[in-house]
Amino acid sequence: MAGIIEISPAHRNFSRYDIRDIITFSVILGKDASCINEDLVTVLGENAPSIPTIRKWVKDVSEGRDGMEDEPCPGRPVTACGDANISKVLVPWSDDRRKTCEEISKDTSMSRTSAFRVLTNKLNNNKKFSKCVPYLLTDELEESRVNFSRNFLGRFQTEQNDFLGRAFTVDETWVYYWDPETKRQSAERRDFDEPRP
Structure with missing residues (x-):
């Protein structure tokens, strides 16, 4: 056609x-x-x-409009990630990295989603869960424990019950004041490149 x-x-x-x-x-x-x-x-x-x-x-x-650009939309500007809110979130977060967004929002009187945006977008961190790492002994510590055990076994064979009445044990591991009951309680906010706690 x-x-x-x-x-x-x-x-x-x-x-x-x-x-x-x-x-x-x-x-x-x-x-x-x-x-x-x-x-x-x-x-x-x-x-x-x-x-x-x-x-x-x-x-x-x-009606005579010349420009093709969009006109600015009325309404409230997005200020959740402004410098003032970043400094407001930094204070409670640096005190305790295990705080949730809800707790930070109560401390800073800002919304939970705004606190979340500041933490993830501006402070560049996310939640990382603790990982249980077994206590590793060096070769020298393992050898000294074996020597102590042999020494105690020899004394037990010679002294019998007298030795048990005078013996006590001590564990050399550190015990922290806070022990999380669940995995979620152990989570804390860290930078993306930081290792797990």
């Missing part, structure tokens, strides 16, 4: 600014929104903007 131009798929990738320019050009030619919509659907298919969007741009261009 004469007059029909075949559009290749490579020509169907228009940015939103290109589409707004096409709408502006079509308004200058005197086309209405439904006619512009038909043209865009023919060329772009399902990627074409909706008819309400086209009507909005036709109205804006008809």
